[in-house]
Amino acid sequence: MELGASLRQKVLNDILPLVEKPGRYIGGEHNSVSKPWDSVSTRFLFAFPDVYDVGMSYLGLRVLYHLINQREDALCERAFAPWPDMEALMRSNGIPLYSLESFTPARRFDIIGFTLQYELNYTNVLNMLDLSNIPVRSSDRDESHPLIIAGGPVVYNPEPMADFIDAFVIGDGEEVINEILDMMASNDRSRDRLGLLKELAQIEGVYVPRFYDIRYSGLSVSSFSADAGVPDRIVPRRVRDLESVPFPDEVIVPLVDTVHDRAMVELFRGCTRGCRFCQAGIIYRPVRERRPETVRKHVLSQLDSTGYNEVSLMSLSSADYSSIEALIGSLAGDCDSRKVTVSLPSLRVDSFSIGLANRLQGLRKSSITFAPEAGTQRMRDVINKNVTEDDLMEAARAAFAHGWTTIKLYFMIGLPFETDEDVLGIAELAHKVIDQGRQVIRDAGGNPGRAKVHVSVASFVPKPHTPFQWVRQDSREEFERKIGLLRRSIRSRAIKLSWNDPDISLLEAALSRGDRRVGNVIEKAWSMGCRFDGWDELFEPEKWWDAFRSCEIDPEYIGTTDRDVSSTLPWDHISTGVSKSFLLAELRRAERGETTPDCRSDRCTGCGVCPSLEVSTVLSTGGTADA
Amino acid sequence: MPRVRIRMHKLGRYAYLSHLDMVRVLERAIRRAGLRLAYSQGFNPHPKISFGAPLAVGVTSTCEVADVEFDGSVSPDEIINKLNEQLPEGMKVDKAVLIDRRAKSLMSEIAAARYIIRMTLAGPELGQLEDSIKQLLDRDQLLLEKTRDGDVKVVDVRPYILDMKAMAGETLQIEACLRTGSKGNLRPDDLVTVMRQYGVLPPETIGVRIHRIELLVERDGRLVSAI
Numbered sequence: 007m008e009l010g011a012s013l014r015q016k017v018l019n020d021i022l023p024l025v026e027k028p029g030r031y032i033g034g035e036h037n038s039v040s041k042p043w044d045s046v047s048t049r050f051l052f053a054f055p056d057v058y059d060v061g062m063s064y065l066g067l068r069v070l071y072h073l074i075n076q077r078e079d080a081l082c083e084r085a086f087a088p089w090p091d092m093e094a095l096m097r098s099n100g101i102p103l104y105s106l107e108s109f110t111p112a113r114r115f116d117i118i119g120f121t122l123q124y125e126l127n128y129t130n131v132l133n134m135l136d137l138s139n140i141p142v143r144s145s146d147r148d149e150s151h152p153l154i155i156a157g158g159p160v161v162y163n164p165e166p167m168a169d170f171i172d173a174f175v176i177g178d179g180e181e182v183i184n185e186i187l188d189m190m191a192s193n194d195r196s197r198d199r200l201g202l203l204k205e206l207a208q209i210e211g212v213y214v215p216r217f218y219d220i221r222y223s224g225l226s227v228s229s230f231s232a233d234a235g236v237p238d239r240i241v242p243r244r245v246r247d248l249e250s251v252p253f254p255d256e257v258i259v260p261l262v263d264t265v266h267d268r269a270m271v272e273l274f275r276g277c278t279r280g281c282r283f284c285q286a287g288i289i290y291r292p293v294r295e296r297r298p299e300t301v302r303k304h305v306l307s308q309l310d311s312t313g314y315n316e317v318s319l320m321s322l323s324s325a326d327y328s329s330i331e332a333l334i335g336s337l338a339g340d341c342d343s344r345k346v347t348v349s350l351p352s353l354r355v356d357s358f359s360i361g362l363a364n365r366l367q368g369l370r371k372s373s374i375t376f377a378p379e380a381g382t383q384r385m386r387d388v389i390n391k392n393v394t395e396d397d398l399m400e401a402a403r404a405a406f407a408h409g410w411t412t413i414k415l416y417f418m419i420g421l422p423f424e425t426d427e428d429v430l431g432i433a434e435l436a437h438k439v440i441d442q443g444r445q446v447i448r449d450a451g452g453n454p455g456r457a458k459v460h461v462s463v464a465s466f467v468p469k470p471h472t473p474f475q476w477v478r479q480d481s482r483e484e485f486e487r488k489i490g491l492l493r494r495s496i497r498s499r500a501i502k503l504s505w506n507d508p509d510i511s512l513l514e515a516a517l518s519r520g521d522r523r524v525g526n527v528i529e530k531a532w533s534m535g536c537r538f539d540g541w542d543e544l545f546e547p548e549k550w551w552d553a554f555r556s557c558e559i560d561p562e563y564i565g566t567t568d569r570d571v572s573s574t575l576p577w578d579h580i581s582t583g584v585s586k587s588f589l590l591a592e593l594r595r596a597e598r599g600e601t602t603p604d605c606r607s608d609r610c611t612g613c614g615v616c617p618s619l620e621v622s623t624v625l626s627t628g629g630t631a632d633a
Numbered sequence: 634m635p636r637v638r639i640r641m642h643k644l645g646r647y648a649y650l651s652h653l654d655m656v657r658v659l660e661r662a663i664r665r666a667g668l669r670l671a672y673s674q675g676f677n678p679h680p681k682i683s684f685g686a687p688l689a690v691g692v693t694s695t696c697e698v699a700d701v702e703f704d705g706s707v708s709p710d711e712i713i714n715k716l717n718e719q720l721p722e723g724m725k726v727d728k729a730v731l732i733d734r735r736a737k738s739l740m741s742e743i744a745a746a747r748y749i750i751r752m753t754l755a756g757p758e759l760g761q762l763e764d765s766i767k768q769l770l771d772r773d774q775l776l777l778e779k780t781r782d783g784d785v786k787v788v789d790v791r792p793y794i795l796d797m798k799a800m801a802g803e804t805l806q807i808e809a810c811l812r813t814g815s816k817g818n819l820r821p822d823d824l825v826t827v828m829r830q831y832g833v834l835p836p837e838t839i840g841v842r843i844h845r846i847e848l849l850v851e852r853d854g855r856l857v858s859a860i
């Protein structure tokens with residue numbers, strides 16, 4: 007019997023009757039692609055280091071899966087992290103990590119590609135390698151093992167995972183994945199792994215950490231050297247025009263419920279609003295829009311090929327799409343007659359966005375979410391969140407008037423240059439929103455008691471490549487003190503306050519700005535049993551702190567120390583295209599409370615991406631900013 | 634708006650789908666097939682699809698029966714052909730019939746279901762099994778402990794076993810017809826528990842697999858196939 011077939015039988019017959027949510031592990035979805043194993047020369051396993059329900063909601067998987075399977079010489083299958091109950095049964099029954107399409111052991115693939123969306127998935131990567139019977143450390147692997155590559159937003163600081171990943175792919179994946187597959191097709195990879203990696207390192211955007219010797223002192227790099235023949239600095243990949251890369255219509259339709267179980271079409275990539283805490287706002291620059299006709303075509307054909315009854319128009323801020331009104335107008339008739347709802351993720355804080363949401367959601371109104379991020383105007387200027395109190399009040403008024411009764415407000419505390427006034431400003435703002443809601447509902451003859459506000463507060467985590475990459479994060483004590491302050495200042499019973507676990511933020515900070523030495527900690531934490539660290543119910547902070555201690559690394563020090571702006575940071579050899587001098591200038595402007603406009607609608611503000619990566623803003627209405 | 638009763642398979646890996654998953658899969662297959670589903674009115678319109686007697690996750694079936702309402706005219710043959718183009722092997726539709734719109738809901742009509750229980754690995758001998766089933770059915774009472782919301786209840790399930798016999802197939806198997814629905818209900822996995830409890834299945838029996846082959850409704854006091 008074929009290896010895949012006997013594995014499948016064992017899993018289906020003996021393992022799955024015993025696990026929770028077995029539908030995660032069966033494959034067999036509509037539009038999944040099963041190519042004969044021997045019909046291609048390169049087999050790629052797309053590995054998502056979280057559960058199926060999360061991974062299947064990720065747009066990048068849909069894009070790359072489709073793109074690779076379109077090639078004649080390659081196939082792409084999928085694997086996700088098994089939940090601990092499944093993992094235990096797999097281990098006790100000798101079942102390796104397998105692909106959902108053909109139940110082929112992961113180890114038999116030529117390439118395993120991980121997508122790293124979130125630092126708290128790192129231990130799952132190690133666990134998935136181990137479940138595949140592949141050594142977790144790159145240096146312990148040889149020609150008999152698949153090539154282990156990784157991409158995604160967090161690889162802009164690849165160092166914490168550098169010991170485990172053979173090659174990182176920095177930036178937009180659509181073009182570079184084809185170059186990697188072309189190279190694989192022409193390379194006799196059974197012979198010389200080092201040679202293969204050298205060749206891979208020649209591809210723009212590919213970083214092979216073993217060719218770089220990096221030494222540290224304190225939190226900064228003291229010496230850096232690259233082997234001969236590999237670049238000193240990694241230039242990220244950026245697709246110039248999204249119209250030129252394929253977008254999938256025949257997307258896999260999960261059989262079981264997933265987090266975002268709907269059609270998704272990407273409107274544009276990039277956001278230049280310039281929020282200073284936001285890494286996505288840097289690493290996807292500049293704004294590149296698809297044309298509304300293209301979006302419309304993909305919406306309709308994706309709905310046809312999936313049977314979904316909901317489509318999400320994706321981007322970092324969909325109301326900013328320059329043709330949004332025209333697009334929504336052109337979709338309205340088709341979507342109505344098909345009983346399809348259209349949704350826009352991440353709403354902007356203004357009445358225009360509320361108007362859009364109202365048109366789209368019709369009668370289905372539960373709660374609506376705004377992210378003013380900070381409680382006072384001064385603080386919002388510091389972070390360059392271009393939202394005024396008037397904008398928020400207007401948006402809230404519109405939302406209550408359209409029938410929403412619960413407004414969720416997202417804030418961060420521990421932002422740089424924050425004072426207690428800024429923290430208290432959050433409570434003040436929430437009270438104003440509640441008052442506004444009561445007023446509007448009362449005026450409309452309703453019961454004002456129905457107005458509710460949920461305030462959700464996260465501890466700010468400074469991220470690499472942002473203007474705040476040098477600044478410290480609040481310690482746990484500071485965070486808790488500020489939460490206490492906030493709690494005491496909330497007087498209304500209609501306001502609910504929630505905050506996230508400070509331990510999670512501390513760990514996230516230590517991992518996201520960590521250097522290569524943090525790899526030992528990740529391996530240690532994994533070997534102590536840490537998995538799914540982003541899941542509250544499975545997160546075990548004590549194990550992590552033990553792991554840090556045993557590696558003699560202080561996570562609080564990484565997180566809560568200001569860095570010298572003249573030092574070399576552990577991720578400086580990875581370029582985003584944005585210049586360090588721009589980031590520093592932004593930090594200075596933050597300190598002075600000065601804002602920076604959006605280059606999409608205004609002049610180029612000189613971040614450096616366009617000239618250095620030879621790209622430019624692409625608006626579907628034809629406008630561009632001159633860089 | 635025609636109401637159509639369809640019969641679907643749920644085999645192989647698809648046994649692991651839940652009742653809600655089945656509804657979703659069917660809804661999307663119908664939409665892809667270009668057939669027009671009828672939707673409920675109201676804030677949150679949902680498709681008019683209702684399966685009778687949902688199975689536990691892990692149970693296979695050649696008799697998943699659902700009533701589906703369509704918007705506009707459709708023929709049963711068209712439904713079978715178009716849906717099967719959209720459904721995977723293991724979830725095919727093998728029968729569809731138009732039913733009266735005023736007919737009672739499928740859920741409320743279901744009275745019994747017929748199962749095959751297979752022992753794939755170790756189990757009793759055929760002769761031994763036939764004898765012990767006969768003895769089991771001769772009892773006046775078959776008590777089963779059921780835990781619901783923490784409370785333990787003892788139920789007499791003997792009246793819910795309508796018939797039961799051992800058969801030799803590829804492997805040793807039992808066919809049983811069990812009461813299903815609001816007027817008494819015995820789940821096939823509970824029958825397995827009862828069989829273990831009363832020694833019909835010796836403790837070493839492993840690899841028990843349950844498969845549904847028929848759903849029955851009551852018409853004029855007689856049990857007939859739901860489709």
Ligand code: SF4
Binds near residue numbers: 623
């Ligand atoms: S280089 Fe100028 S136009 Fe281009 S993204 Fe940066 S600020 Fe905007």
